[in-house]
Amino acid sequence: MAEASNFIEQIIDEDLAAGKVSAIQTRFPPEPNGYLHIGHAKSMFVNFGTALKYGGKCNLFFDDTNPSKEKTEYVDAIRRDIEWLGYSWAKEVYASDFFDVIYRYAEQLISEGKAYVCDLSPEEIKNTRGTLTEPGVESPYRGRTPEENLRLFRAMRDGAYADGEKCLRAKIDMASPNINLRDPVIYRILHASHHRTGDKWCIYPMYDYAHPICDYLQGVTHSLCTLEFEDHRPLYDWVGIELGFSPKPRQIEFARLNLTNLVMSKRYLKKLVEDGSVHGWDDPRMPTLAGLRNRGIPAEAILDFCARAGVTKANSECEIGYFEAVVRDYLNLRAPRAMAVVDPLKLTITNYEGEEEVEFEVNQLDPAAGSRKIVFGKTLFIERSDFSLDPPPKYHRLRLGGYARLKSAYIVRADEAVTDGTGKVVEVKCTYFPESRSGSDTSGVKAKGVLHWVNAATAKDAELRRYDHLLRDADYAGQDFSERIVLDSEHIFAAKAEPALFEKEGAYQLMRTGYYKACREGEKFVLSEIVSLKDNFNK
Ligand code: ATP
Ligand code: MG
Numbered sequence: 001m002a003e004a005s006n007f008i009e010q011i012i013d014e015d016l017a018a019g020k021v022s023a024i025q026t027r028f029p030p031e032p033n034g035y036l037h038i039g040h041a042k043s044m045f046v047n048f049g050t051a052l053k054y055g056g057k058c059n060l061f062f063d064d065t066n067p068s069k070e071k072t073e074y075v076d077a078i079r080r081d082i083e084w085l086g087y088s089w090a091k092e093v094y095a096s097d098f099f100d101v102i103y104r105y106a107e108q109l110i111s112e113g114k115a116y117v118c119d120l121s122p123e124e125i126k127n128t129r130g131t132l133t134e135p136g137v138e139s140p141y142r143g144r145t146p147e148e149n150l151r152l153f154r155a156m157r158d159g160a161y162a163d164g165e166k167c168l169r170a171k172i173d174m175a176s177p178n179i180n181l182r183d184p185v186i187y188r189i190l191h192a193s194h195h196r197t198g199d200k201w202c203i204y205p206m207y208d209y210a211h212p213i214c215d216y217l218q219g220v221t222h223s224l225c226t227l228e229f230e231d232h233r234p235l236y237d238w239v240g241i242e243l244g245f246s247p248k249p250r251q252i253e254f255a256r257l258n259l260t261n262l263v264m265s266k267r268y269l270k271k272l273v274e275d276g277s278v279h280g281w282d283d284p285r286m287p288t289l290a291g292l293r294n295r296g297i298p299a300e301a302i303l304d305f306c307a308r309a310g311v312t313k314a315n316s317e318c319e320i321g322y323f324e325a326v327v328r329d330y331l332n333l334r335a336p337r338a339m340a341v342v343d344p345l346k347l348t349i350t351n352y353e354g355e356e357e358v359e360f361e362v363n364q365l366d367p368a369a370g371s372r373k374i375v376f377g378k379t380l381f382i383e384r385s386d387f388s389l390d391p392p393p394k395y396h397r398l399r400l401g402g403y404a405r406l407k408s409a410y411i412v413r414a415d416e417a418v419t420d421g422t423g424k425v426v427e428v429k430c431t432y433f434p435e436s437r438s439g440s441d442t443s444g445v446k447a448k449g450v451l452h453w454v455n456a457a458t459a460k461d462a463e464l465r466r467y468d469h470l471l472r473d474a475d476y477a478g479q480d481f482s483e484r485i486v487l488d489s490e491h492i493f494a495a496k497a498e499p500a501l502f503e504k505e506g507a508y509q510l511m512r513t514g515y516y517k518a519c520r521e522g523e524k525f526v527l528s529e530i531v532s533l534k535d536n537f538n539k
Contacts (some may be wrong), residue, residue, distance in 0.1 A: 006311040024056030032074040035264030045306035057090035067194035082287040135175035261469035296517030301330035340497035344381035396449035411436035
């Protein structure tokens with residue numbers, strides 16, 4: 001067995017050593033009320049990852065106890081996203097699969113005097129729960145007999161009451177220092193259709209009550225969840241003990257993943273989608289897995305990030321720049337290089353005729369990638385910012401009378417700038433040096449700058465998209481989400497791109513430009529930013 005690499009694995013090792021468990025079973029428990037985001041990737045990394053490490057199993061458990069917000073569309077999206085990340089679940093399970101058993105357990109608690117039907121309104125229950133310093137007030141319905149409770153609970157189930165008119169509460173301790181143990185509601189009345197059970201039920205179990213039961217019924221040994229459930233653990237344990245579960249699943253909490261500049265709550269993400277602030281759940285600016293995938297971020301890079309961020313017991317916020325650095329490192333080693341120019345400027349080589357193939361190294365960091373041929377010619381495009389009539393000091397790009405190397409090809413000298421009526425440069429005329437070809441340069445001509453270019457004869461017109469972060473950075477952290485959202489965060493540019501980019505769609509490093517996903521959208525050629533070339537986040 002590999003050494004424990006975090007506190008959860010240490011606990012599991014202890015449980016194994018003590019003989020409390022023999023095989024490890026976990027579950028990843030999304031609520032199907034939205035798309036998964038990168039925070040969920042962390043939860044999957046912990047749940048699936050731990051099971052894998054111990055040769056155990058991890059179920060996909062849909063926590064669908066909240067019928068009004070859940071949809072089959074989300075179930076499908078969640079499945080797709082988990083598979084994309086590369087995980088496979090042992091079983092697909094729904095809380096709703098267990099509604100009958102969960103109900104019977106409630107009757108058992110009632111019969112044993114451990115639960116009662118309460119007529120207080122949700123408001124009254126809240127107001128009598130007490131505070132951290134004061135105990136709660138016992139409900140006047142707390143003393144009902146098991147027989148009466150059973151009759152009322154069955155009437156609740158049979159639809160005799162309206163939403164909120166009654167509920168079932170666990171009878172624990174209104175003076176407990178832990179507010180979650182002050183007779184928590186375990187069933188509520190909700191006349192709502194469920195995405196799987198339809199109208200069969202009009203009462204639904206509460207998460208804190210249903211979850212330990214579902215864990216137990218699935219054979220979960222370690223129920224791994226985020227820190228906000230730490231205070232709920234005594235209730236989780238109460239349910240297991242009172243219902244006599246053996247072996248009782250063990251809940252362990254870890255810190256959520258929070259990233260600066262991103263919203264990580266399904267509720268907010270849903271709002272962005274619904275109010276049209278983004279193009280959809282899979283908008284490349286969204287922190288959803290669908291968005292990250294659409295952005296061109298490889299699943300392996302996300303898992304690598306989760307591994308590096310680690311599993312801890314203390315909440316913290318991770319810089320988005322760190323995530324981007326992990327993605328950049330990943331792509332740097334793997335993404336083929338290619339050329340595209342933004343805001344193209346025509347460059348004509350007056351002493352060159354015809355065309356020829358030159359060798360372009362696919363990825364200098366990956367010798368196995370080799371090189372490919374690109375066609376050089378008389379008329380090219382370079383980036384407008386790579387030529388200046390009035391260059392600042394230390395400008396190593398092209399100026400009149402100056403030299404620059406065209407990547408993988410020749411050194412050129414700029415001789416003349418053609419301008420339009422407004423003085424804007426529309427063409428640069430150059431001379432090239434035949435002996436300066438890359439790889440066999442005997443020209444003796446010196447050029448400091450290397451410029452990327454595309455051949456005008458074959459270049460594709462492409463739409464290049466750049467993105468800002470969806471939220472303004474940490475300086476704004478205290479402010480309301482609506483104050484921090486950057487609505488104008490997608491920027492579109494016209495570009496000229498090598499045709500090779502669209503022969504094999506995927507992630508590329510566009511020389512001197514950034515990491516981009518090349519793809520076709522109908523008739524359109526699109527280059528969509530994955531991550532910048534360098535870390536310009538803190539500038
Ligand atoms: P949200 O607040 O985004 O709606 P949630 O916790 O309500 O998230 P669930 O579908 O209930 O979403 O989450 C499934 C699992 O993923 C839970 O165990 C939850 O603790 C975990 N999870 C959710 N967000 C994060 C996060 N940011 N980091 C780590 N785990 C997370
Ligand atoms: Mg939740």
